[in-house]
Amino acid sequence: MADYLAMTVPQLQDERKKLTDAYQMFADRGLALDMSRGKPSPEQLDLSMGLFEIRQFIGENGVDARNYGNLEGMPEARRFFSGILGVSPDEVLVGGNSSLHMMYSMVELASRRGFPDGSAPWVRPEHKPKFLCPSPGYDRHFFITEYFGYEMLTVPMLPTGPDMDLVEQLAKDPDVKGIWCVPKYSNPDGYSYSDDTVRRLAQMETGAPDFRIFWDNAYAVHHISDTPDEVLNIMDLCREAGYENRPLLFCSLSKVTFSGASVAAMAASKANLTYILSNLAAATIGFDKVNQLRHVLFLKDMEGLQAHMCRQRALIEPKFQIVWELFEQELAPCGNIARWTHPNGGYFISLYTMDGCAKRTVELCAKAGVKLTAAGAAFPYGKDPHDSNIRIAPTYPPLEELRTAAQLLCVALRLATVEKLLEKHA
Ligand SMILES: Cc1ncc(COP(=O)(O)O)c(C=O)c1O
Numbered sequence: 001m002a003d004y005l006a007m008t009v010p011q012l013q014d015e016r017k018k019l020t021d022a023y024q025m026f027a028d029r030g031l032a033l034d035m036s037r038g039k040p041s042p043e044q045l046d047l048s049m050g051l052f053e054i055r056q057f058i059g060e061n062g063v064d065a066r067n068y069g070n071l072e073g074m075p076e077a078r079r080f081f082s083g084i085l086g087v088s089p090d091e092v093l094v095g096g097n098s099s100l101h102m103m104y105s106m107v108e109l110a111s112r113r114g115f116p117d118g119s120a121p122w123v124r125p126e127h128k129p130k131f132l133c134p135s136p137g138y139d140r141h142f143f144i145t146e147y148f149g150y151e152m153l154t155v156p157m158l159p160t161g162p163d164m165d166l167v168e169q170l171a172k173d174p175d176v177k178g179i180w181c182v183p184k185y186s187n188p189d190g191y192s193y194s195d196d197t198v199r200r201l202a203q204m205e206t207g208a209p210d211f212r213i214f215w216d217n218a219y220a221v222h223h224i225s226d227t228p229d230e231v232l233n234i235m236d237l238c239r240e241a242g243y244e245n246r247p248l249l250f251c252s253l254s255k256v257t258f259s260g261a262s263v264a265a266m267a268a269s270k271a272n273l274t275y276i277l278s279n280l281a282a283a284t285i286g287f288d289k290v291n292q293l294r295h296v297l298f299l300k301d302m303e304g305l306q307a308h309m310c311r312q313r314a315l316i317e318p319k320f321q322i323v324w325e326l327f328e329q330e331l332a333p334c335g336n337i338a339r340w341t342h343p344n345g346g347y348f349i350s351l352y353t354m355d356g357c358a359k360r361t362v363e364l365c366a367k368a369g370v371k372l373t374a375a376g377a378a379f380p381y382g383k384d385p386h387d388s389n390i391r392i393a394p395t396y397p398p399l400e401e402l403r404t405a406a407q408l409l410c411v412a413l414r415l416a417t418v419e420k421l422l423e424k425h426a
Contacts, residue, residue, distance in 0.1 A: 003335030004417055009425050012418050019415040023368065026408045031369030033405040038187070038347035038393040040259055040312075047311050048257035054294045065289035071277055073265070077292035081265035083302045084220050085249045086233045091267045093276065096287040099252035099264035103214060104144050106248055106266075109279050110177065110212065111148045116275055117245055118210025122177045123149055132170060132179035134162035136350060136378030136389045138187040141180040141216070150177070152380035157189055161197035168200065174207035178214055183231045185219035188378050188391035189350040190343020192229035202237035202246070210245075213238075217251045221309050224317040225344035235267065244269040253295055255347065256308065263288075263295045319394040323349055323406050330410035337417045340392075349392040350378075351409075357416040358387045364412035370405045 073094025252264035
């Protein structure tokens with residue numbers, strides 16, 4: 001293998017021939033592999049089968065989890081999540097099975113009714129509010145704000161978090177109402193916010209008095225390294241800066257126990273929480289407290305949670321390693337045609353192709369039986385301005401399938417690159 005960027009046209013044509021043959025061999029295998037969504041593998045789910053053994057339904061304060069009530073959640077569950085979110089238990093609302101749904105509810109509430117420290121609902125006739133979208137980011141965040149009619153402003157994601165110079169500048173506009181943040185092991189880059197980024201988010205002046213940071217700590221405890229990332233406490237910093245209503249924090253146990261059948265939680269200032277609960281009361285009498293209690297009894301406390309996540313790590317880390325090894329072997333020798341991230345945790349690796357090659361790479365993979373997340377999905381409106389980002393989700397496929405899928409991905413990326421280079425020479 002040689003540096004593609006230094007190749008002459010005949011050399012590129014020769015390489016294209018070799019890669020087309022290699023690609024065809026994968027295509028002939030009739031593969032049907034999926035690296036598209038960040039789902040736990042069945043082995044990871046098996047780690048939580050103990051949940052089904054737990055039959056206790058009376059909580060520590062005598063609350064009968066089987067019955068109506070306690071919209072804010074079981075007290076032990078509020079305490080448990082306060083440990084993950086870094087707030088006090090009375091700032092926590094424990095919800096149902098999905099943090100994404102809680103985020104949707106908050107955007108919906110703000111859109112229809114606003115927050116008390118603002119003057120109007122965020123969405124009004126003849127008025128298009130705006131939302132900051134660090135990108136690449138989580139496609140389903142962007143789906144929510146698109147769905148409610150926000151203009152989404154793309155902010156480049158850096159290894160330190162969103163480009164804060166741009167965030168500070170854009171946030172001065174009173175129509176900019178909020179920002180999506182995945183502060184630890186971001187989806188899809190796996191970046192964690194630096195201290196400076198968190199401080200600036202907490203302290204910045206915003207045009208909208210009711211500006212909200214949607215702090216989605218989905219991967220707060222999902223480490224795959226002995227030196228896990230640490231992120232500063234957004235609630236403490238906002239409070240110190242005099243903006244305690246600014247952050248809305250979210251997390252869930254979706255990638256701790258059962259995705260789709262675990263427990264989600266959010267946290268906010270007491271004023272926010274009172275307002276949120278009074279509105280939520282129109283929607284439900286209470287969430288599934290039996291599952292809340294079962295999860296606390298199963299995971300116990302922060303130490304129990306960490307021990308469980310170590311068992312998760314043992315299953316996940318080798319999958320990340322395989323992908324990194326293959327990229328190192330198959331892509332690095334081809335010169336500066338791709339780069340990829342090396343997160344200390346989370347569920348994803350971002351692979352960056354040369355500009356204009358991501359869609360073609362994903363298309364080639366799909367035609368040969370390997371499904372990847374659609375290129376561009378990690379950007380507002382599904383449009384990657386560079387057509388360069390591919391989100392790799394290594395957790396779900398078995399090791400050997402993952403190896404095959406990653407091998408094909410490397411061949412597809414190299415073929416797409418050679419095609420692009422030949423196009424440039426034409
Ligand atoms: C950043 C982020 N937030 C939220 C979710 C979904 O969380 P939940 O299952 O709690 O709705 C995901 C799932 O991939 C995610 O990556």
